[in-house]
Each structure stands twice: as structure tokens, then as C-alpha cells.
Amino acid sequence: MTIQEAQKMVDDWIHQYGVRYFSELTNMACLTEEVGELARVMARTYGDQSFKKGEKPNIGEEMADVLWVLMCLANQTGVDLTEELRKSFEKKTSRDKDRHRNNDKLTAK
Structure with a gap:
């Protein structure tokens, strides 16, 4: 599936099952919460913390949750993530093509 198709699928799901989008500010708070959940799993998987009883290493699930809410925000604000990602590649290539090398x-090493 493309990013554009995923944005459409999120929008379709919201209108079929979610009644309506949460407000943009609420979704921004939700995005922050989801990034925190991803950070917690990363800290336990790759950092010095250990998992609590019952927790599991669900990095992919947490990344998908971040992407979901980001797509909600994009849909609400009229952002085409495919186009913005394309422009980001152009910007980074122009600006950083030699910097990292x-x-x-x-x-x-």
C-alpha cells in the first residue's frame, strides 16, 4: 500500500467506525503519547531498562500507532504525506548529500 492509500484507509476507517476525527490538538496530544509508548519499548529493548511483568517488545505495533495518528493529523490539516516526503528527500539530498559522508x-571506526 502507498502512503496515499494508507491516508485514505485511515480516513475511511475514521468515518466508518470512529464517528469523526478528534480535534487537531487532541490528536497532537495522542501523537505525543504514542511516541512516548514507542520510546518506552525502545528503552526496554535497546536501553538499560527491563520489561515489566506482562509487557512485551511490540516495537512495530507502537510504530504503527504513531503512523496512524500522524496520518490522522495529515488528513485533518490537508497534508499529502506522499508529496511532503518527496519534498523532504529533495531537501535532505540537496542539503546533506556530502555532509554525512x-x-x-x-x-x-
Whole structure:
């Protein structure tokens, strides 16, 4: 599925099952909450923390939750994430095409 198709699927789901979108501000808070949940799993999987009893390493699920809410916000604000991602690639390529290759912190081993 493309990003555009995923945005449409989220919109269809919201209108079929979710009644309506939460407000943009509520969804921004939800996005922050989902990023925090992803951070918690990352800290337990790759950091020094351990999982609490009953917790599981569900990194993909948490990433999908972040993406879901981000797509809700994009739909609400009229943002075409496919186009914005394309523009981001162009910007990063133009700005950073040599920067990372010339970064001793990345190339030194």
C-alpha cells in the first residue's frame, strides 16, 4: 500500500467506525503519547531498562500507532504525506548529500 492509500484507509476507517476525527490538538496530544509508548519499548529493548511483568517488545505495533495518528493529523490539516516526503528527500539530498559522508563521527571506526 502507498502512503496515499494508507491516508485514505485511515480516513475511511475514521468515518466508518470512529464517528469523526478528534480535534487537531487532541490528536497532537495522542501523537505525543504514542511516541512516548514507542520510546518506552525502545528503552526496554535497546536501553538499560527491563520489561515489566506482562509487557512485551511490540516495537512495530507502537510504530504503527504513531503512523496512524500522524496520518490522522495529515488528513485533518490537508497534508499529502506522499508529496511532503518527496519534498523532504529533495531537501535532505540537496542539503546533506556530502555532509554525512564527510562526518568523521560516522565514518571512523
